[in-house]
Amino acid sequence: MSSRRDPPDAVSSHALALVPLPLSISHALHDQQALPSLPTAVTRLLELARSPHAALSEYAAIIESDPALTLRLVALANSAFYAHSQRSVTSGHDAIVRLGLETTLAAALSFGLAKLACVSGLERIWRRAIVAAVAARYLAERLCPDDRHDVFTAALLQDIGMLALSALYPETVDALYSDDELSHAELALRERALLDTDHACVGAWLASQWGVPEALVVAIAQSHFAPLAPTPAEFCLQLSGLVADAWLAPEPIRALQGFLAYVASHRHEELAFDIPLETLLADIKTRLPPWAELMAITALSEHDNERLLSAAQQLLFQQSLSLQQRLHEKERELEAWQARSRLDALTGLASRAYLEEQLLEQFTLSKAEAAPLAIMFIDIDHFKALNDAYGHQLGDSVLQRFSEVLLSVLPEGAVAGRYGGEEFLVLFSYRRACELAPIAQTLIETLQHTAVAQVEEGELRLSVSIGIACSEDADFASPRELIDAADQSMYRIKRTGRGSVALFESPAS
Numbered sequence: 001m002s003s004r005r006d007p008p009d010a011v012s013s014h015a016l017a018l019v020p021l022p023l024s025i026s027h028a029l030h031d032q033q034a035l036p037s038l039p040t041a042v043t044r045l046l047e048l049a050r051s052p053h054a055a056l057s058e059y060a061a062i063i064e065s066d067p068a069l070t071l072r073l074v075a076l077a078n079s080a081f082y083a084h085s086q087r088s089v090t091s092g093h094d095a096i097v098r099l100g101l102e103t104t105l106a107a108a109l110s111f112g113l114a115k116l117a118c119v120s121g122l123e124r125i126w127r128r129a130i131v132a133a134v135a136a137r138y139l140a141e142r143l144c145p146d147d148r149h150d151v152f153t154a155a156l157l158q159d160i161g162m163l164a165l166s167a168l169y170p171e172t173v174d175a176l177y178s179d180d181e182l183s184h185a186e187l188a189l190r191e192r193a194l195l196d197t198d199h200a201c202v203g204a205w206l207a208s209q210w211g212v213p214e215a216l217v218v219a220i221a222q223s224h225f226a227p228l229a230p231t232p233a234e235f236c237l238q239l240s241g242l243v244a245d246a247w248l249a250p251e252p253i254r255a256l257q258g259f260l261a262y263v264a265s266h267r268h269e270e271l272a273f274d275i276p277l278e279t280l281l282a283d284i285k286t287r288l289p290p291w292a293e294l295m296a297i298t299a300l301s302e303h304d305n306e307r308l309l310s311a312a313q314q315l316l317f318q319q320s321l322s323l324q325q326r327l328h329e330k331e332r333e334l335e336a337w338q339a340r341s342r343l344d345a346l347t348g349l350a351s352r353a354y355l356e357e358q359l360l361e362q363f364t365l366s367k368a369e370a371a372p373l374a375i376m377f378i379d380i381d382h383f384k385a386l387n388d389a390y391g392h393q394l395g396d397s398v399l400q401r402f403s404e405v406l407l408s409v410l411p412e413g414a415v416a417g418r419y420g421g422e423e424f425l426v427l428f429s430y431r432r433a434c435e436l437a438p439i440a441q442t443l444i445e446t447l448q449h450t451a452v453a454q455v456e457e458g459e460l461r462l463s464v465s466i467g468i469a470c471s472e473d474a475d476f477a478s479p480r481e482l483i484d485a486a487d488q489s490m491y492r493i494k495r496t497g498r499g500s501v502a503l504f505e506s507p508a509s
């Protein structure tokens, strides 16, 4: 949004091109004498604002020509929010100096519109506009400080179309407008169904007739669509509407959920928003009274504020509970998944992935501590033949039985796992190859005496070929090289008849 100001004709034509209204409605708007019109002083201020060289004294003169407006602006300038314990101001001129020109204009415009809303019996619309404007400015101060005045005014004006539609079609829209349950997005949808346009488009039309700057006309037109990639100013405007919906709804939770969902769905750098909801609502609450007073609307009661804050607390509590619950579920899922992925599904030994992870850890440790790390590579002999003769299912149960036997002969601390189909790997930290040889021998002998399955021909026994390698055997650069060394030793046994053990022999030795 920019504060660029075009001459009135250009404003109307450009803005209206953006906001096509059904012909019947634009004719009615043109013809209708009873349409809302601004107090003279406010119209003159808007005209003056389009002149680049207007002096402060000219603004002051217009404001002071309207005693009610002067009183309101002086009251706003002396309110706790703007006074900051400075001396009281007593004139329209001093009020402009303290409030700044943009705020003065926004306040004057709001005041004019507030009078219109009260006359047409739509005070509720106006209360929403005030909350939205204060919220929009609060958000813009944090996300796009340069746009804060325009965002404030756009939020304030976003619902002026409701005044016009209510003047034109009271039977059609007044029932809608008094429905506290409807959010403004829902309201805009209902209006579209009934009138083929919505109050945002009509509001933009009206604003352009009043000579409101073009950027604001466009912002009003877009105030109830949620652009896919909003600018920070559009983002603030959208959020301000949701805050206002929450403030006025009998059940604020739904609107607050909408607010949080909108924030979450636009969480990226430019729109990074880390003000806790409770803080935001409490801050907005302290800013509201001077504006409510300026607009001469019934102050938003303590009761409303309390209800809103307690809804926010309840919502955040529910959210953090369900978040925690989801986190716990995820943690449990993760733990279960990790446990599953560490185990080989068939044998219950370590999986290959876990073996590799452990080997890397132990290999690194053995290097750091210059301590030995020995591994044993075991391959069941003629397993293909066993599968072919007795079937895969029996092969599976043999692998399970073999794993039990393997575990029964291993010392404590050894990590045993299935490396591939009928290949197994065992890791022994702080042990040398010579210490593993007797363990391997025990395994071979135990298998010679253990039936791993019962088949037609009698008991089935297994023979295995085992290769052993130790980190001290050579200057192994990686765990992979250590495994290859053990694998090579095992293959020496395969080539020379199977059913035995071989220690790695370094080519250098």
Ligand SMILES: Nc1nc2c(ncn2[C@@H]2O[C@H](COP(=O)(O)OP(=O)(O)OP(=O)(O)O)[C@@H](O)[C@H]2O)c(=O)[nH]1
Binding pocket: 346, 379, 380, 381, 382, 383, 384, 385, 387, 391, 392, 393, 394, 395, 396, 399, 420, 421, 422, 494
């Ligand atoms: N039942 C079963 N068989 C498997 C599994 N994984 C791999 N195999 C089989 O194991 C066999 C391995 O065969 P080879 O690599 O030729 O080895 P081998 O028959 O033991 O011969 P050598 O190693 O030379 O003694 C193949 O037939 C694979 O299908 C498994 O999980 N279950």
